[in-house]
Amino acid sequence: MDMGKGGKLDQQSTIYTFDEVSKHDKKDDRWLVIQGNVYDITDWSNRHPGGSKVIGHYVGQDATDKSIEEDFRKLRSTAVQMGLFKANFLYFALYFLHVVVFEILAYLTLYYFGSGWIPFLVSVLLYGAFQAQSAYLSHDFGHLAVFHNTALDRFFEYYLLAFNKGASPHWWNHMHFQHHAKPNVMGKDPDVRLDKFLVVGQVMPVEVAQSKKSSLPFNLQDKYFPLFGPTLLFPIYFHYTCYKHVFTRKLWVDLAVMIIYNIKFLFLFVPVLGWGWTLVYYEAFRVIDSMWFAWVTQSNHIPMNIDHDDNKPWLKLQLFGYVMLNNHCSMTGLLDV
Numbered sequence: 533m534d535m536g537k538g539g540k541l542d543q544q545s546t547i548y549t550f551d552e553v554s555k556h557d558k559k560d561d562r563w564l565v566i567q568g569n570v571y572d573i574t575d576w577s578n579r580h581p582g583g584s585k586v587i588g589h590y591v592g593q594d595a596t597d598k599s600i601e602e603d604f605r606k607l608r609s610t611a612v613q614m615g616l617f618k619a620n621f622l623y624f625a626l627y628f629l630h631v632v633v634f635e636i637l638a639y640l641t642l643y644y645f646g647s648g649w650i651p652f653l654v655s656v657l658l659y660g661a662f663q664a665q666s667a668y669l670s671h672d673f674g675h676l677a678v679f680h681n682t683a684l685d686r687f688f689e690y691y692l693l694a695f696n697k698g699a700s701p702h703w704w705n706h707m708h709f710q711h712h713a714k715p716n717v718m719g720k721d722p723d724v725r726l727d728k729f730l731v732v733g734q735v736m737p738v739e740v741a742q743s744k745k746s747s748l749p750f751n752l753q754d755k756y757f758p759l760f761g762p763t764l765l766f767p768i769y770f771h772y773t774c775y776k777h778v779f780t781r782k783l784w785v786d787l788a789v790m791i792i793y794n795i796k797f798l799f800l801f802v803p804v805l806g807w808g809w810t811l812v813y814y815e816a817f818r819v820i821d822s823m824w825f826a827w828v829t830q831s832n833h834i835p836m837n838i839d840h841d842d843n844k845p846w847l848k849l850q851l852f853g854y855v856m857l858n859n860h861c862s863m864t865g866l867l868d869v
């Protein structure tokens with residue numbers, strides 16, 4: 533058998549059964565099916581534009597969407613013709629401007645009114661809003677959805693995420709593209725990889741209970757999560773995963789901009805607040821940002837179906853991950869599930 537590097541497996545049109553393909557789902561042995569052809573993507577997956585993890589979630593599976601592919605293409609081209617993918621630059625300009633204004637107001641509040649309790653709290657809230665809105669705006673640039681130009685969109689993503697928040701855009705894309713490739717799929721979508729601490733959906737709580745691996749009182753999670761979730765998510769968990777990602781992949785540009793953010797923050801706030809209160813301020817705005825983020829993202833996930841990878845085609849996954857569908861919905865017939 534000719535194992536081409538990322539090419540079709542066999543030029544002599546050997547027929548593979550799906551069982552055979554599904555065995556090749558290891559890190560060093562990756563096959564997948566696209567439009568009826570079997571591909572060995574073991575080497576090529578490292579060069580996948582969305583990162584090897586994203587395409588890796590489809591190995592051993594059919595990555596095409598044969599049943600509804602044609603309908604999806606028509607729907608997409610209609611959306612393109614209607615101009616739905618065109619960004620409204622005025623909207624993005626105003627969005628960008630209000631992010632800048634929040635940052636300046638947060639700083640000026642302390643600078644003019646001093647470091648008393650009220651200016652401190654008002655400033656933290658403004659800075660928290662600046663942080664949260666920077667993240668949501670950077671999301672759209674991360675998808676190259678504003679300029680549809682890699683260099684320009686990436687520039688703004690670095691400004692908003694790395695320079696404004698001290699986070700690595702590469703780390704964020706790495707996590708977020710997996711989420712879009714396999715929304716709400718346990719073990720694949722990082723946004724529902726919470727089972728150490730919080731169980732979501734119908735399947736995860738049952739499995740965690742049966743595995744007896746955790747002794748956390750999950751029946752009380754609605755009480756303890758709002759208290760511990762946000763305080764741990766951004767300040768501890770995101771910092772840890774972000775820096776680990778940057779160092780293991782040697783992303784020195786990301787690291788440099790992240791360090792510049794921290795210098796900028798300390799340079800602005802230490803002279804006004806002193807070291808101790810600057811650290812309290814840092815922790816406080818991270819918690820606000822964390823709560824904001826957990827609220828927004830989990831509202832997207834928790835009401836939806838959260839399950840293992842049962843090889844649902846991509847479009848069905850998108851619909852079930854993002855769109856509320858009930859049994860009486862006319863889409864159900866189309867979706868055949």
Ligand SMILES: [Zn+2]
Pocket residue numbers: 671675708712
């Ligand atoms: Zn997204």
